[in-house]
Amino acid sequence: MPINKAWLFLLLAASGFARAEVPMADMQDEIPAQPKAANLDYFKPRELSEIPKGAFGDKIRKGYQLFVNSQQLSGQYVGNQLNCTNCHLDAGSKAYAAPMWAAYLAYPEFRKKNNRISNFAERVQGCFNFSMNGKAPAIDSPELVAISAYSYWLLMGGLLDAFGMQDQPVPEMSDKALQEGGNVASFKLPGPLTDKVKLDARGHMPGRAFAALDKPAQAPSPARGAKVYEQHCALCHGSEGQGRVMADVPVIPALWGAQSYNWGAGMHRVNTAATFIFENMPLGKAVQLTPQQAWDVAAYMNSRERPQDPRFTKDVATTAKTFHADDNGYYGKELDGSVLGSQAFPATRVK
Ligand code: HEC
Ligand code: HEC
Structure with a gap:
């Protein structure tokens, strides 16, 4: 078994979740750097040209547009000259540049510090308030639904392909479900994937966040x-x-x-x-x-x-x-x- 697929096979753990609104203070909580995986070939998002036609596909396309050209929200939700893709490289698909596919599967995420949960769209709000020096759109706004839809599509297309289901379309989801993220029992995985993508491994897709870096010999100067x-x-x-x-x-x-x-x-x-x-x-x-x-x-x-x-x-x-x-x-x-x-x-x- 390829070593990086191992995370998919960990045992299912039951998790009890409690919901509460995420305060500003928690929105940029540090995501620990991940041990660097030797091989990341196990996962690749689909080509943009494979985004389906129709209303659901339009949401995904809009999410992509907002991600690479966030400046279209300048003065409304964005207060600086950055675009999401400046940090989340290759339109959110590059491993170890906090890719959206790995992030999508990791939320809702539980924070031990204060027993709070934040869902995917709430985490995106954090990047609007801080990274974009702006004001986050509402959780159920078309903008956050679109960015969530795009991130979900990056993840699900890649998962289907990784498990030999190249011919299967990415299943559609409601706006409400899109905001949540994939780390919840109610998140629907296509049949054969249900047993493979285990709940307690979902925050640890190899390639998530940033790769751990050796501590410097001398204090940073x-x-x-x-x-x-x-x-x-x-x-x-x-x-x-x-x-x-x-x-x-x-x-x-x-x-x-x-x-x-x-x-x-x-x-x-x-x-x-x-x-x-x-x-x-x-x-x-x-x-x-x-x-x-x-x-x-x-x-x-x-x-x-x-x-x-x-x-x-x-x-x-x-x-x-x-x-x-x-x-x-x-x-x-x-x-x-x-x-x-x-x-x-x-x-x-x-x-
Ligand atoms: C200036 C760089 C920068 C920009 C611009 C930026 N982000 Fe982020 N983002 C980060 C960093 C850094 C993290 C990791 C957070 C941490 O450890 O504090 C992150 C984390 C995230 C996460 C969670 C990742 C995970 O694995 O849990 C999501 C989702 C996200 N950003 C979405 C966005 C979206 C959408 C935009 C545009 C609206 C955006 N970001 C703009 C730097 C940025
Ligand atoms: C060849 C030109 C080039 C060089 C050289 C370069 N960068 Fe970048 N950097 C970019 C571009 C372009 C982006 C945005 C990437 C994108 O949107 O795909 C970027 C993004 C970034 C970001 C995230 C966005 C932000 O504004 O915070 C940081 C941080 C960064 N670079 C730091 C550095 C540092 C530090 C160095 C030197 C070690 C460096 N870069 C060298 C072109 C460069």
Whole structure:
């Protein structure tokens, strides 16, 4: 049995779920980096051209459009110049760039910390509020249904193919079921898959989230990272991390400053950014940095100012204490004589 199919065969575990609304504070909970699988060939989403005709297919296509060109929601739900696909690479299908297929199967996800569950659409809302520095669309909005439909389709098409059911169409689901995600007993898998995709393995598809990266030999250093940045990143992302906009279309995303992700986003953590960068950057010629370089450049990038944490309360110190006490980020910390977060750009730059 291919080693990466092993996760599909773990024993079924009964899970008792309790539902409650997910607060802002939980929306960007850290997803632990995953041990890197040697072979990811076991799973491949279907080609876009295989999205079915008709109303259900239209939802999937709309989700894809919003994912790759999130800027069409600029000023409404999106407050910076990013698109989902800037971080979730290859339109959410690249392994270890937090792919949507693996994410879809992982939700609803239970959080031990406060006994809460968040479903798939709620997790997407988190990325709107933080990564996109915007204001999330409502859970049952056409936008969130569409993004959920697209993510579901990436997953289900790939699963059907992986188990020899290439000729089977992806089953349609209601809007309500689409928002939930696949980690729930009521999630319908086509006949033969029911026994194979076990509930307690669904959060662990190889390729989910980011690949674990060795701890650096030396503590991450923004100063060393600045040199890595200049040499390996600035050509594309700009000397001020501002990215590049051509004819009003952002073509290279901003890494810091007013047009980037805000201080509450998952990417602001040095560990999360280091794992992403090591595996995926420089775009087109990854992997070429050493782990130490990835940690250093992540520290540099994430010690520049960016939009304020939208959960901001009272002052930076209070906000840092409430929301950043145990994260691996620079918010509220002093560097080169200034406290990060104190010069932040406005959060939620939407009307
Ligand atoms: C600036 C980079 C960035 C952008 C842009 C971004 N995300 Fe994310 N997203 C992340 C990171 C980082 C994580 C992992 C969260 C963590 O560990 O904190 C994540 C996690 C997720 C997850 C959960 C993944 C899992 O395996 O549990 C979903 C779903 C998601 N994002 C959807 C979206 C959607 C939809 C958009 C566009 C509206 C978007 N993201 C934009 C960085 C980004
Ligand atoms: C060849 C040009 C190029 C180089 C060099 C490059 N990047 Fe990128 N980077 C991109 C593009 C383009 C994207 C968006 C990818 C997409 O949308 O498919 C991106 C996305 C990102 C993102 C996620 C989006 C965001 O704005 O946060 C981060 C973080 C990032 N790059 C960091 C780096 C770092 C650090 C380096 C240097 C080690 C680097 N990149 C080198 C082109 C480049």
